[in-house]
Amino acid sequence: MTTHRRRAAAAAALGLTLAAALSSCALPALPGLPAAGRGDSDGVGFDDVQSATIQIEAVGTFVSPEEGGYEAAGRGSGFLISDDGLAVTNNHVVVGAGTLKVWRGGDTSETLNAKVLGSSECLDLAVIQLEKDDYPHFDWRKGKIPTATDVYAAGFPLGDPEFTMTRGIVSKADTAMDTPWASLSHVIEHDARIRAGNSGGPLVDDAGKLVGVNYAGNDQHDQNLAIHRDEVQGVIDQLIDGENVMSLGINGTALMTEEGEGLGIWVNSVASGSAADKAGIAAGDLLTKMEGVSLGADGTMADYCSVLETHGTDATLSVELFRSGEGIYYAGPVNGDAVEAVSVAQEAGATDGGAQSADTEYSTVVDDTESVAVDVPAHWSGVDTSVWTDPAGGEWAHIDASPDIAAFQSADSWSTPGISVMAAPAATATYAPEEWLSMAAQQLTQSGCTQASEDVYSDGLHDGAYTYWTGCGEAGAQYLMLSAYSADGSYVIALAVQSVTEEDLATIDRVLGSFIASF
Structure with a gap:
């Protein structure tokens, strides 16, 4: 059983609560011209847009800031760009998925398989390969795309298999745009309404020619965004050839507090075998710094992508992250050795220092x-x-440890950190785990402590529960009380950790990752 898994209980007591400021136009998971010879037939016209538009279902385990990890299926859109099954969609629709299912033109009677060839989290683009066949596909519009050009957004919003198109005009022909999930130099702003599930779908002109890739929408401000044709054409051949562009292989979103404070880049999922995966970055991590630059301070991917643009994605990049499931900060290199734990969070909601x-x-x-x-x-x-x-006459194997054992063991002493561990065979134990927690609660309440959290505890070796208390005594000490049965039911263990300073909090993590008994 890994120490990381055993630290999950401490993380629940010290965990970080996160909230996303914005969301992309993909349905949340419940969270260039093709190179010559890659598409020989003519592209579809306006009347046949539906035939070359696809719906994509990404199935896998995702980690949401609000809901944690879960296995689910999220749906988005995409479109074919060659007769042999090359298709374009958004990075956030497909990257990190375990499997991809594709339906073409709204026909759900035939499910197609697909694989990701290349992707970019900064450009929010991905190219996927469908099963080889002879498919209808789009051509790109030639010439300028001026303001007021009639455009149509096609796709499958809200996960519905029914194909839809909405009409609008280009309101801003070419602008730079930073969002929580992309950082783009060329974006088309338009008013052809798009919805969740439209992500990755085509934006076409009145001849059915591609002008962009829809990737975001904001109903409140009636803002609909598409990745400009020129941005896509600049990287499409690299993606088709299996090269990731401006990418470490994450499906990420910049997070902000309700007060507007940037927290970092939340990792929803990670592409297997990517640079991020090899570095030990995992779904549920919050990337806080890269090459010494704070990430997501403005609620966008801009700084993250600027670092990648400056150094290149093959460079050895220093990265710092917070793993909320453990309450631990990690640091290390991407394109080097894996990241390693460096500190434990100083308190609930802490994001820096003091550890x-x-x-x-x-x-x-x-x-x-x-x-x-x-x-x-x-x-x-x-x-x-x-x-x-114990007072009932039961005998317990026992360890107390502290910088000052006498002070720690004295009554009502809250100014000295320390730990206590007691264990006894289940057959002779005078107190069950729930009794340990009840007795502790009574004493801690009498001492003026405030219960901050409680939860079940399971680390693969023990099953029980814990409570976490703050504001104990004049020193305002923090106190973790945990009691459990061993997984095989052979013994009862009770563990208490008292911390006074921020530095003491690391002890909670280490104690939870190391305690063990044998009878």
């Missing part, structure tokens, strides 16, 4: 009966490993 280094030296302490072991900071010189007899 003890994960490189702090720890030593393993074993009780006198050699039944219980736990890691504690090596500089905690005070250790008591004697058998403890």
Whole structure:
């Protein structure tokens, strides 16, 4: 059982609550011209737009800031650009999916398989390859795309298999645009209404020729955005040839607090085998810095993409991230060794600083009966490993550790950090896990502590529950109380960690990742 998984309980107590500021026009998961010879037949006309437009279902495990990880299917749109099955869509529609299912022209009777050839999170583009066949496809509009050009947005909004088209005009012919999920130099703003599920669908003119790729919409401001034809044509051959462009292989979204503070780039999913995947970046991570640059400060992907543009995606890039599921900060290189844990979050909602280094030296302490072991900071010189007899007369294998053991063990002492671990065979244990939590709650409430959170606890070796308390005593100490049965039911264990300073909080993580008993 990995330490990371065992740290999940501490993360629940210290976790970061995140909220996305905006959303793309993909239906959330429940979260250039083709090169010569790649499409020989003529493109479809306006009356046949539907035949070359596809609906895409991406199935896989995604991680949402609000809902956590879940396996689900999200739907978007796309379109064919060659008769042998090359199609264009958005990066955020397909990247990180376990499988892709495709339906063409609204015909759900035939499901087509597809694979991602190349993608770009900064340009929000991806090229996928359908099963080889003879398909109708689009051609790109030639010449300028001026303001007031009649345009039509085609696709499958809201996940509905019914094909739709909406009409509008180009309101802004070519503009730069940074959004929470892309950073583009060439965008068409138009008023052909698009909805969730239209992501990746074609924007065409009145002859059925492609002018852009729809990727975002905002109903409140009646704003509909498409990636400009010229932006797509500049990279399409690279994507077709399997080369990722301006990409580390994430499906990401910049996050902001309700107060408008940028938090970083949330990773919804990661492409297997990508640079991000090899670096150990995982779905549910919040990327906070890259090459020393704070990410997402303005609520967009702009800084993230600027770093990639400056250094290139093959360079060794330093990255810092917060893994909310564990409450731990990681750092390391992309295109180098995998990221490693460096610190634990200082408090619920903390996003920077004030944490003890994960490189702090720890030593393993074993009780006198050699039944219980736990890691504690090596500089905690005070250790008591004697058998403890509870008020009911039960005997427990026991470890207390603290920088000042006498102060820690004294009544109503909240100014000294420390840990206590007690364990006994289930057959002789005088208290069950729920009784430990109840007794602790009574004493902590009497001491003026405030319960901040509670949840079930399961790390693969133990199953139980924990409570987390703050504001204890004049020192305002924090207190974690956990009690559980071993997974095989052989013993009961109770664990308490008292922290006073921000540096002490790293101890919670290490204790939860190391405690064990054997009877």
